[in-house]
Amino acid sequence: MTVTVENYKIEARVAQRLQQGADGVDLWIQLKGVARPAGEVRAAIHRLQTSDERWDVQPTTGGAYVWLLDCVDWAERTRELASELSSIGHAGSISVPAIDPWFDPACEMPFPIATLAHQLERPLAAGPFNDWGVPEPRWGVPESVTERLMSFAANWVLTPPGTVAHVGGLARVPVVTDDAPDIIRPLLVRPLSGLRLASTRRDGEMRRSVGFQAFAETSWVDLDKESGPVAIAQKMAKLLIHFASEAEYGAVHIAFPGTDESSETSGLWRQNRHLWSSFVPDAFGIQLLTGQHLARAHDLSGWRVDKVADDRWIVTDPDLEAWFSSPVPLPVRRREFPHPDLRQRARADFGALIITDEFARANPLTPTPS
Incomplete structure (x- = not known):
């Protein structure tokens, strides 16, 4: 049972967020058989004895939306998290949300x-x-x-x-x-x-x-x-x-x-x-x-x-x-x-x-x- 990290997608999202002046990067964590995996993700982060404040985990359906504050070491952090989730028997992936990072709600017509x-x-x-x-x-x-x-x-x-x-x-x-x-x-x-x-x-x-x-x-x-x-x-x-x-x-x-x-x-x-x-x-x-x-x-x-x-x-x-x-x-x-x-x-x-x-x-x- 393995949780994989889609590094190329996260790397692209990190570059986009840096261009936008954001202070972190958005991740999407899916675990097989778990509809709302926020609890499992929070528990794994806590077990890593890392700074919980760097991770904002939301109780979303189909995956856990996670904002990683300060993405300078995102590759190391996501690799550690994937390893921890895998070690307790989870399978899945760490990627980015399927959502346009450049979304503009502005409408040119009244x-x-x-x-x-x-x-x-x-x-x-x-x-x-x-x-x-x-x-x-x-x-x-x-x-x-x-x-x-x-x-x-x-x-x-x-x-x-x-x-x-x-x-x-x-x-x-x-x-x-x-x-x-x-x-x-x-x-x-x-x-x-x-x-x-x-x-x-x-x-x-x-x-x-x-x-x-x-x-x-x-x-x-x-x-x-x-x-x-x-x-x-x-x-x-x-x-x-x-x-x-x-x-x-x-x-x-x-x-x-x-x-x-x-x-x-x-x-x-x-x-x-x-x-x-x-x-x-x-x-x-x-x-x-x-x-x-x-x-x-x-x-x-x-x-x-x-x-x-x-x-x-x-x-x-x-x-x-x-x-x-x-x-x-x-x-x-x-x-x-x-x-x-x-x-x-x-x-x-x-x-x-x-x-x-x-x-x-x-x-x-x-x-x-x-």
Whole structure:
């Protein structure tokens, strides 16, 4: 019984990771007859009496995804690990994940995406704060809600047939539906920049993705090229409804997936997370609002307002074509789509509901005494 090392594949991956400025290399360890070999791999690493901190082993299916920190001596380390696994009767291989190391989630065409602000378990004012009085970034969603969110996201991302999924950015962990929650959950306690669960087609192009940001924010992308943008926007609206009872705010808007998904909700809005249940960043064709939101609106008589949960409403412009139909890159980048006149009329309808510098200054985040 022997575990072999596919040196030529690992050597090529090491060279690629070095070009990317990465601090390690991703490995894929398969053991015959073991569907999820993470436990066996961790035990073998521990028996080697090497630095366990150099090995990040994930509980993936079909093999164990392993990140070897500092790959300068990768050949020696993988040879020792293969020998240890072989000595206790395992057969298999140490290679690299069958995943493109140069994956780029950026999409050059604008698509409707959904942005959701889930409810925080602990108010932002409760801290913790850094030395400058700014809230420390945290995921902050109750565990029970996180569990449901993870399960739904994993199933949603892998629903399109013929797709495979991964978690991460540069270092992408291959996952199946059952793996994804276990892989994502511990990552939510780390800085969330770039944390994404994504599925790709067999040609390597991204199909669906869910991005996770600090302070309970998610973004949902469906690059369904067989559906029109209005149909995609309507599907995104169903996501807002699905999470309505556990969300403080949601919107469907045009963005460039994988690049500037937060561009429509940046700046002043992003700096005032404590106001998201009372103010909106701008006027959009589809938004999920609370009663506090609606109380600030100027005139929504021209909008469709549907109650979808307790104290939650979906507010939709009857003319979704004007907001989502056939967007092309340049007008979107210039903020000329949707048409400025349409946006201006919508802003007038929402009125004091849209956050401004004046509102933000009048409603600062005040830490709660501990």
